[in-house]
Amino acid sequence: MKKIIRNGKIVTASDVYKADILIENEKISAIGINLNAEGAEIIDAAGSYIFPGGIDPHTHLDMPFGGTVTKDDFETGTIGAAYGGTTTIIDFCLTEKGEPLKKAIDVWHEKSRDKAVIDYSFHLMISEINEDVLNEIPKVVEEEGITSFKVFMAYKNVFQADDETLFRTLVTAKEHGALVMVHAENGDVIDYLTKKALVEGKTEPIYHALTRPPEIEGEATGRAAQLAGLANSQLYVVHVSCQDAAEKIIEARKKGFEVWGETCPQYLVLDQSYMEKPDFEGAKYVWSPPLREKHHQDFLWNALKSGQLQTIGSDQCSFDFKGQKDLGREDFTKIPNGGPMIEDRMSILFSEGVMKDRITLNQFVDITATRAAKLFGLYPQKGTIAVGSDADLVIFDPSVKRVLSAETHHTAVDYSAFEGMEITGEPVTVLSRGSFVIKNKHFVGEPGKGNYLKRSKYGKESKIRVEELSL
Template sequence: MNMLIKGGTIVTAVDIYKGDILIEGHKIKAIGSNLVETGSEVIDARGLYIFPGGIDPHTHLDMPFGGTTTKDDFETGTKAAAFGGTTTVIDFCLTTKGIPLTDAIQAWHRKAGNKAVIDYSFHLMISEMNEEVLNELPQVIEEEGITSFKVFMAYKDVFQVNDDTLYRTLLFAKKHGALVMVHAENGDIIDYLTKDALSKGNTDPIYHALTRPPELEGEATGRAAYLCGLADSQLYVVHVTCAEAVKQITDARQRGLRVYGETCPQYLVLDQSYLELPDFEGAKYVWSPPLREKPNQQVLWDALRLGHLQTIGSDQCSFDFTGQKELGRGDFTKIPNGGPIIEDRFSILYSEGVHKGRISLHQFVNMVSTQNAKLFGLFPQKGTIAVGSDADLVLFDPDIERKISADTHHMAADYNPFEGMTVRGQPVSVISRGNFVIRDKQFVGKAGSGNFLKRKKFQQV
């Protein structure tokens, strides 16, 4: 059955107007005023914003890490994402040295294929760069439509690669139309500081932050940006947390480099003091890069408003406090890194950003959806409200107030890092490719209904 959404306020990255949206099958068929379509189901959207579905460019679902596996898989994670207004996620596919890239990709397809309730795609981790990898990567781009590659500059002896691998990845990306993503922290110095802290008996969660100071994020960000410029390539810096990294990205962009930056809601509203909570509660806030001192929040908000940072990801990587985060009692290095964020990305940015006047409504849409679609080869199929685009829509009530809590969230983790925070505005219904996933705040979707998205090559935005 077709669907006719009437009377809502349609908001894109560039427009805002009252109108009706006719959905036929999976696509938007028409947009206008006083549309009439016999036989269509009519949805009353008066008093609601209609946003394009959110695109979360940074998730880790069903991912092994630190001797355990993230609590949320592709079913619980995408269900929670949908409750939060997200209709597409791009997850990180981990690889292992010496193992064909296609083996890793197929493993991720098996994780997601019969579980995801919304559309999804993958970024591919690059753990080494040699002739075998170089021979495989063109197939990954052409056949899988995976056009973004992740390189870690941190996690020494686990994920970290050397500058040679990063630079060769940038050269390949330039030639073949891919976007290189980088986790920018100086892993060698972090390794030294970590061993030094443990040798002195400093084992509490706060030392996770103190051994990963912002100077090391700034240094790695600048180094990656200079290598990007030397390769004349394109670089996307994930989860930016601090003034030092923002400065490096801003300077690179002012030099005309194709460097883009992402931050996450946790860095906009939480700070380093949470890692000092007593009774090991600080472990709930251990992720990398770590939370920073509070003044960095304003730096990040200013960077978003001014366009120095372009996108918002969740860096969803959830672990239970009981039984998983507790693995690090007595040794902060054994605390699994990450938190449950995917459900609250959309609402926190709206409430703390738009509602409090830090960013405009158009900037909000751009950060949570449109810019991600453009950077990662999904626009205009995703990321906007236009005739011919996928019918991925969020019906959003800007007047609802709710309190975030693990008691009411839909993620599988046993805690929420934003516990007790009041936010203004909530998705009430979410449509993915013409079908309700969330309707009147109730889940009506189906596991396995999400499609894998083959993405276009990188185009400068």
């Protein structure tokens, strides 16, 4: 059915203006003043912004970790995402050493195809490099449309890869048009520090942070950036949490390296003190990298403002406080790492960023949608409001004030990482390819309606000059 959105203020990464949007056959077919189409449903967006649907480039749904599985799967997780204004996610597909990459991809397709309510794609973990993997990577890129590969520099004896694997992945990605992502922490040092802490009887959640200090994230980020420069390849650093890591990205970009950085809402508004909450409440805030001391927040906000960090992912990786997080009640290393962020990602950035003049309205759209679309081969199908683009649209009320709480969120997990936080702004209506997923704050979507997205190679839309976003 045709739809016309009237009276709203359209916001893209470059413009803010008033116009109508005509939607036909899942696409934006026209943008103009006083548009008409016979039989079209009229959507009144008076007093609201119209944003491109958000793109969350960093989620972990239905993922096994630490002897359990994330609470939110592709149904509950994407419903929460949609309520938050996100219409596309890119989830991390975990591989196993000695097994074909395709086997892992098939598992993730099985997890998602009948459950996702919005569109989705996958990143693929690379844990080893051998002839079998090297021969399979071109097929993954060309046939599956997976054009981003993740290498873990932490989680020793679980996910961690060595520097040879990282470097050869960078070289291979350059050859085949893929973007390499890194979880940048020094896993070997973390392994030593955590074992030392346990021997000393230090078992509380706060020691998760104290055994993963910011220097360790900074060192790994700098090492990965140097290897990317040596390989003349492209690198994306996920969940940057601290000044130490952001400075290494800035340093690399000044050298002309193609290094990109992502941060997350939790690092912008929460700090290390949350992990000191009594009665094991600190476990709710255990994820990696850990929360940092509060002074790091200003540096991250400034890096977003100056364009030295380009995107915001949720790092959605939810575990119930009761029955999952409490697996580590006697040993912080057994607390499943991760938190529930997918629903609040965009609203927190709007409230804490735009409303507090830390970033502009256009930067908000770029950070939450457009830049990720360009980096991960989805632009201009996704990430903007333009004729021919998918009709992924968010009607957003910038005036409503509300309090975040587990009582009102829409994911399956039993707590909110942002419990009690007062924010301004809320998605009211969300469309995915022209169909309502959220309508007047009510879920009207359908599991399985989300499409798997084959993505373009890291190319001309991605390779924006490094200097473009620098001050």
